[in-house]
Amino acid sequence: MNSLDKGKAxxxxxxxxxxxxVRHPGRWAGAxxxxxxxxMLLSALxxxxxxxxxxxxxxxxxxxxxxxxxxxLELTALAxxxxxxxxxxxxxxxxxxxxxxxxxxxxxxxxxxxTPVLVQLVFWNFLGLIWAxxxxxxxxxxxxxxxxxxxxxxxxxxxxxxxxxxxxxxxAEIVRGGIQSVDxxxxxxxxxxxxxxxxxxRRIVLPQAMRVIIPPTxxxxxxxxxxxxxxxxxxxxxxxxxxxxxxxxNYQNIPLLIVVSLWYLFFTSLLTIGQYYIExxxxxxxxxxxxxxxxxxxxxxxxxxxxxxxxxxxxxxxEGGGHV
Amino acid sequence: xxxxTKTPADAGxxxxxxxxxxxxxxxxxxxxxxxxxxEVKQGEVFCxxxxxxxxxxxxLRCINHLEKINAGRLWVDGELVGYRxxxxxxxxxxxxxxxxxxxxxxxxxxxxxLFPHMTALENVxxxxxxxxxxxxxxARNRGMALLERVGLADxxxxxxxxxxxxxxxxxxxxxxxxxxxxxxxxxxxxxxxxPELVGDVLDVMRGLAEEGMTMVVVTHEMxxxxxxxxxxxxxxxxxxxxxGNPRDVLTNPQHERTRAFLSKVL
Numbered sequence: 001m002n003s004l005d006k007g008k009a010x011x012x013x014x015x016x017x018x019x020x021x022v023r024h025p026g027r028w029a030g031a032x033x034x035x036x037x038x039x040m041l042l043s044a045l046x047x048x049x050x051x052x053x054x055x056x057x058x059x060x061x062x063x064x065x066x067x068x069x070x071x072x073l074e075l076t077a078l079a080x081x082x083x084x085x086x087x088x089x090x091x092x093x094x095x096x097x098x099x100x101x102x103x104x105x106x107x108x109x110x111x112x113x114x115t116p117v118l119v120q121l122v123f124w125n126f127l128g129l130i131w132a133x134x135x136x137x138x139x140x141x142x143x144x145x146x147x148x149x150x151x152x153x154x155x156x157x158x159x160x161x162x163x164x165x166x167x168x169x170x171x172a173e174i175v176r177g178g179i180q181s182v183d184x185x186x187x188x189x190x191x192x193x194x195x196x197x198x199x200x201x202r203r204i205v206l207p208q209a210m211r212v213i214i215p216p217t218x219x220x221x222x223x224x225x226x227x228x229x230x231x232x233x234x235x236x237x238x239x240x241x242x243x244x245x246x247x248x249x250n251y252q253n254i255p256l257l258i259v260v261s262l263w264y265l266f267f268t269s270l271l272t273i274g275q276y277y278i279e280x281x282x283x284x285x286x287x288x289x290x291x292x293x294x295x296x297x298x299x300x301x302x303x304x305x306x307x308x309x310x311x312x313x314x315x316x317x318x319e320g321g322g323h324v
Numbered sequence: 325x326x327x328x329t330k331t332p333a334d335a336g337x338x339x340x341x342x343x344x345x346x347x348x349x350x351x352x353x354x355x356x357x358x359x360x361x362x363e364v365k366q367g368e369v370f371c372x373x374x375x376x377x378x379x380x381x382x383x384l385r386c387i388n389h390l391e392k393i394n395a396g397r398l399w400v401d402g403e404l405v406g407y408r409x410x411x412x413x414x415x416x417x418x419x420x421x422x423x424x425x426x427x428x429x430x431x432x433x434x435x436x437x438l439f440p441h442m443t444a445l446e447n448v449x450x451x452x453x454x455x456x457x458x459x460x461x462x463a464r465n466r467g468m469a470l471l472e473r474v475g476l477a478d479x480x481x482x483x484x485x486x487x488x489x490x491x492x493x494x495x496x497x498x499x500x501x502x503x504x505x506x507x508x509x510x511x512x513x514x515x516x517x518x519p520e521l522v523g524d525v526l527d528v529m530r531g532l533a534e535e536g537m538t539m540v541v542v543t544h545e546m547x548x549x550x551x552x553x554x555x556x557x558x559x560x561x562x563x564x565x566x567x568g569n570p571r572d573v574l575t576n577p578q579h580e581r582t583r584a585f586l587s588k589v590l
Contacts, residue, residue, distance in 0.1 A: 189437035189496075192388055193451035193503060194427035197419060203454060207441045284439075 055255035059246065060262065068242030069263050075159060075238060076225045081226070082164025084217065087171025092201060095178055105172065112169035120219050121162035125234040127153055159231040167224060174216045178209030210282045218275030222268050239263055339402050341366050341507050341538045342387055347396035349382055356382045357563040359396065364555070367536045371570060372551040374559035375585055380542045381434075383559070384509050387540065388429045389422050400429065401506065427455060430500030434512040436492040438484040444471060444495045448502050455503070463502070470498040474528050490521030494528055501532075507534065512540040537590040546590055550574050558582045 045051060059065060094106035112120070128149035135146030153161070182205050190200040232241035243260040247253045278291070292300065342364035349357040356379045364370040371382040385391040386398060389406040398405040407414040408424060417425075438447050448462035448470055458466075471477045474488075474494035482512060484492050493513055510529065514522040526548050533539060533552050543549060547571045549556055558572035558577075566573055566582045574590075577583045 072453065084504055183437075185433060185435055185437040186439065188390060189431070189433060189439070191423070192390065192431040193499070194423045194455045195451060196423050197455050204439055208439075235525070 002034045016111065032244040039195045050254055051258065052252065056060055056164025056258050057253050057260075058233075059252075059256060059259045062246070062259075063261060064237070064242045064246065065239060068237055068239035069267075071156075071236065072225065072228050072238040072240075075156075075163065075228045075231065076221070078160055079163035079167055079228070080221050080224055082160070083167025083171045083220070086164065087173075087175045088206070090168060090172035091175035091179060094172060095179060112166050113173075117162065117166045117227065118233065119230060120166055121234055123160060124153065124158040124162045125155065127158070152294060155231075155234055158234060159228075159236045161226065163224065163231070167220065173216070174220070175209065175213055178211075178213035179205055181212045182208045207282075211279075214275070214279050214282055214312070218271065218278070221275075222271050225267055225271065226264060338366075338400075340364060341368070342370075342526055342540065343399040344383075346384070346395045347386060347398055348394050349379070349386060351356050354483075355564055357386070357393070360562075360564060361495045362557055362564060362567065364538065367538055368554040369533045369552050370538075370540045371553040371556045372540065372542045372559060373544070373546070373549065373556065373585075374565075378559040379562040380559045381511050382510050384542050387507075387509055388426050388431055393436060398491055400425070423455075427451075427503050428506050430503060430505035430508040430510070431508065432493070432496050432500055432510045434515050435515070435525075436484070436489070436495055436496045438492050438499070443481050443483055444476060444487065444498075445559055447484070447495055448499045449500070452502050467498070467502060470501055471495070473531075474498045475499075475524070486495070488521060489517045490524045493517065493525045497525070497528055497532075497589060506538065508537055508539045510539060510543070512542050514543070514545055544589060546574055546586075558585065 002056050046053070047273050091109060094109070095099040096102050131149055133146050134152055135143040136147070137143035152198045179201075186204055186208065190204045191197075195203070228238055229240040231238055232244060235241065237245065239260055245258040247256040277293070341364075342367060344360050346360050347357055347360040348355070358379075360366045360379075360383055362370075369512065371470070372384065374380050382391055385404065386393050387400060392406060403425070404414075405425070406417055408417060415437075437449065438444075442450065445464065445467050448467040449458075449460065452458040452463040453460055468477060468480060471480050473495055476491055476494055479487060479491060479495075484495070494526070497513075513529070514525050517525065522545070526532070526545065529541070529548070530552050541548075541553070553570035555567065556573050557567040558565050558573060558579075558581075560581050566579045573582065574586065577586055
């Protein structure tokens with residue numbers, strides 16, 4: 001260390017390299033082509049009268065559109081909640097040494113992943129045709145309580161069941177992959193400390209599996225937001241259905257489809273940002289230092305670039321920190 | 325050597341900490357342990373050496389029932405490991421009963437196995453809080469004292485990825501000690517470390533030995549075995565080849581296999 005300091009003191013810092021950077025003419029040509037295509041698209045969007053932007057503006061915050069969007073968001077949140085909770089339970093069952101549990105989980109995943117979600121939705125909607133009423137009581141014995149299926153499962157609940165139970169099957173596989181990605185030494189260490197299988201799963205394995213589970217779960221949530229449009233087939237008035245109802249009256253199909261698309265885009269963008277921060281949270285401990293967030297980066301940009309320290313100053317351990 | 329006339333009943337508190345009788349273990353058709361007889365006395369530092377694949381790590385993992393033995397008997401502090409005996413019958417212990425016994429046996433792994441999503445201090449207090457139900461404040465105070473003892477009080481808030489290998493292993497030792505074990509198992513604790521970091525870990529282990537902790541140590545550190553060890557066993561091919569006082573065995577091995585092994589590692 002001393003010799004290094006001395007070397008620096010006598011020679012001083014060598015001159016910073018100033019070289020001519022490599023030119024990229026291909027990139028410039030490409031940018032011109034892309035800019036041209038973008039200009040054509042924009043001019044088409046704003047000059048073609050079929051888009052009817054005034055009508056788009058008029059309906060963007062229309063009462064039934066906003067209400068439909070709220071239904072879509074509610075459905076997305078609840079179905080994902082069902083999916084994640086159900087998925088964790090199914091994944092833990094699937095990895096259980098108990099053949100009854102793992103077999104049950106396997107069959108569940110087989111059925112719900114093996115049939116289209118659209119078909120499942122319609123099935124839940126028609127459940128009343130299979131069982132006119134649902135009851136609680138002794139099997140084949142007396143009933144304590146019963147209720148008509150159509151009352152018990154209104155359209156919203158049917159939609160929720162269809163989306164949530166299907167999602168649980170997909171989440172189960174994502175969670176299982178996450179659990180299996182955690183090093184076996186982790187559960188061994190936890191067991192050696194006297195922690196139970198449940199404690200090990202909850203405190204040690206799942207938090208680490210999260211890092212693997214979160215990114216695909218974000219994708220699933222974004223995908224769920226869009227998949228909710230399928231429930232329009234069972235006449236639940238979410239945003240797509242709300243748009244359809246309006247254009248079936250006024251024949252403004254394209255503007256209303258644009259309204260609906262803009263709302264979907266807005267919320268998928270929000271979800272993408274949320275996913276970024278959640279991933280960051282679960283990266284704790286795996287990266288030595290977390291990269292700055294885009295906001296931190298912006299702030300730094302406007303605050304002016306901090307002068308980078310010379311490498312010799314930031315080599316860890318040189319100051320006796322024992323950080324090797 | 326091993327006194328086989330002693331029945332497990334008269335073990336109990338004054339008896340040996342670990343007692344193994346004809347322990348066998350196989351994975352499928354591969355026999356890893358082919359009849360291990362040994363006895364670890366209270367307060368003793370017991371070193372297990374031998375070439376890789378000799379079964380020494382497997383035997384260590386049998387002691388806290390991370391591996392199930394196939395034949396023979398194994399006692400820790402006078403109690404059978406993994407089973408309860410009633411008359412001639414053995415009954416497998418429930419998971420919760422196994423966990424209860426593991427509380428008293430600390431284990432340190434070759435690859436540290438610290439929980440990467442927790443800071444050093446969180447690693448240390450995890451089991452006392454979750455398993456023993458200690459209050460967080462108490463556990464934190466004791467945890468800091470333990471980190472102090474392994475020389476890492478200033479790293480309490482660091483995550484394992486921000487620590488060197490030697491520091492991680494010392495946190496792992498503190499984590500095991502937090503459960504106040506009566507027996508510590510070390511599975512090649514310095515094998516994954518850079519040579520310059522080995523000393524710190526061995527110093528902590530030496531300190532433990534001086535305080536009278538019973539320790540079973542699988543190691544390649546012959547210097548440590550000679551200086552700190554009270555007993556030493558050389559294993560090869562799933563059997564105990566030679567055992568005795570570490571200074572005797574290491575300087576004057578009786579068996580050809582021991583001699584061949586030592587000539588390679590010393």
